[in-house]
Amino acid sequence: MATRVAKFRIGQIVRHRLFPFRGVIYDVDPEFNNTEEWYAAIPEEIRPRKDQPFYHLYAENEQTCYEAYVSEQNLLPDAENGPVRHPKVTEAFGPVVDDGCYRLTSGRGGLTLN
Secondary structure (H helix, E strand, O other): OOOEEOOOOOOEEEEEOOOOOEEEEEEEEOOOOOOHHHHHOOOHHHOOOOOOOEEEEEEEOOOOEEEEEEEHHHEEEOOOOOOOOOHHHHHHEEEEOOOOEEEEOOOOOOOEEO
16 A cells, blocks of 8 residues: 555645635544545535545634535635644644644654555
8 A cells, every 4th residue: 555645734724625624634544534424415516525634623614613524626725824723732732833833742743645
């Protein structure tokens, strides 16, 4: 099996390509690892491929904070690079640094996916 390297890393601030939310990556799956019901609920015309990394985010939009599961094809680096207000961000990460990423307080780093 070929080695796949995730485009984004844990702690990176990203935004969704189609929808108005941004967040901090806290985990990554090498390929789709959610329920078929979740996948089928995505409209077919925007449904992502399963054979790519999927990212777990502490996410926010203008109204609320929540957790999101997003395909790599639907993420972009966040140009704001400002703090994300999700309450779990302060539990898992230190302050935002200049490169638009948080550093994990537990010592975990970026991942290489197999």
